[in-house]
Amino acid sequence: MLDIAFTTGVMHLTVGNGLMWLIAFFFIYLAIRKNYEPLLLIPIGFGILIVNLPLTFLMEQGRGLLWRFYHYGLEWEVIPPLIFLGLGALTDFGPMIANPKTLILGAGAQFGVYIAFFGALILGFNVQEACSIGIIGGADGPTTIYTTVRLSPHLLGATAIAAYSYMSLVPIIQPPIMRLLTTEKERKIVMKQLRPVSKREKILFPLVTVVVICLIVPAAAPLMAMFMLGNLFKECGVVRRLSDAAANELMNIVTIFLGVSVGATMSAEHFLKLQVICVFVMGIVAFAFSTAAGILLAKFMNFFSTEKINPLIGSAGVSAVPMAARVSQLMGSKANPKNFLLMHAMGPNVAGVIGTVVAAGVFIALAG
Amino acid sequence: MIDWGLAVKICVFGLSAVFASLALLIGAIYAFEKILQIIEKRLN
Numbered sequence: 001m002l003d004i005a006f007t008t009g010v011m012h013l014t015v016g017n018g019l020m021w022l023i024a025f026f027f028i029y030l031a032i033r034k035n036y037e038p039l040l041l042i043p044i045g046f047g048i049l050i051v052n053l054p055l056t057f058l059m060e061q062g063r064g065l066l067w068r069f070y071h072y073g074l075e076w077e078v079i080p081p082l083i084f085l086g087l088g089a090l091t092d093f094g095p096m097i098a099n100p101k102t103l104i105l106g107a108g109a110q111f112g113v114y115i116a117f118f119g120a121l122i123l124g125f126n127v128q129e130a131c132s133i134g135i136i137g138g139a140d141g142p143t144t145i146y147t148t149v150r151l152s153p154h155l156l157g158a159t160a161i162a163a164y165s166y167m168s169l170v171p172i173i174q175p176p177i178m179r180l181l182t183t184e185k186e187r188k189i190v191m192k193q194l195r196p197v198s199k200r201e202k203i204l205f206p207l208v209t210v211v212v213i214c215l216i217v218p219a220a221a222p223l224m225a226m227f228m229l230g231n232l233f234k235e236c237g238v239v240r241r242l243s244d245a246a247a248n249e250l251m252n253i254v255t256i257f258l259g260v261s262v263g264a265t266m267s268a269e270h271f272l273k274l275q276v277i278c279v280f281v282m283g284i285v286a287f288a289f290s291t292a293a294g295i296l297l298a299k300f301m302n303f304f305s306t307e308k309i310n311p312l313i314g315s316a317g318v319s320a321v322p323m324a325a326r327v328s329q330l331m332g333s334k335a336n337p338k339n340f341l342l343m344h345a346m347g348p349n350v351a352g353v354i355g356t357v358v359a360a361g362v363f364i365a366l367a368g
Numbered sequence: 369m370i371d372w373g374l375a376v377k378i379c380v381f382g383l384s385a386v387f388a389s390l391a392l393l394i395g396a397i398y399a400f401e402k403i404l405q406i407i408e409k410r411l412n
Contacts, residue, residue, distance in 0.1 A: 097401075100394040107390045114379045121370050131378070200404050201397075208396045216389045354393070355386050362382040366374070 047263020088230020106351025112290025137286025220361025
């Protein structure tokens, strides 16, 4: 009788499993009740729940269903580039092309990545782990996952959850930093309307960008190439079906596998560690410094520029598209109801994605 | 044991690559804006 009982999962439950169930339910609650990144938190939460059911062997190497998703989707580096294909098909680089100076703000916001990188080293992580933790500051989920799988796969659950959690918390994390680093007068700066961008420029942009970035950082090619291919689909106007498929069906399908695979890496024995708390702490440090660096760089640029930049758009350089740009718009319109910063903030916002991919490429090339 | 030399190299090269690639893109955007303007003028 006892032997039969031991063939069930009930007899093998641990306190760790119970704690992970609570975390899973919490994520599902946040997704359904609070609408925090529901497209990801529901599959991640469900993945956590089922991987912590004893004797299911869902992550057993070579046999488990979730292991297959993880192995062929993430370890084979298929899913993050496909997500980037969809992101490219959804991204409008027009505001950035209209005001190319804002690209610098996207670069400035990468400072937080390196501050968190050194912070993680000081906390005792090795170089590869520190790279995976630092890249959280780029506020770009697929890039964080891609870098972590390449450099320190054992941290995948923690870095992915930290990145997506903080991305959904951008409206809470950024405003106090933005208020602290800007004056009322600066927040009221009205930026002049952006020039219209021609279709030719929009078509040329992905072609030029993929050549420039991949020549400088070849390790960034998988993400950058797919990102720009998706954008070319969108802008060329002759492959509407491919553009729609990349932005909708394909993106939705890979999001399911991405979420479940990430959740599946979070078994109790891998996740309930002090290391994971450190990852979350350094993640928020990275976010905060990236936000601050973008704002301070915008203020610095104002010393040399005749056309003043509203420093609030600097914080949008952390990526988290389009949430960070919306926060800039909200803060700007609070200071001056006639201020419309959204399109201006989209420039650093999408530049931040490119900047983060470059930073990730360097991490992979030098630490991989 | 942390390899601080490698860490500094990653940081310096990483930030340089980020700024250099985005600066090159700025240059390229301004350049192809001008070139397209010239081409359109000639076509007109």
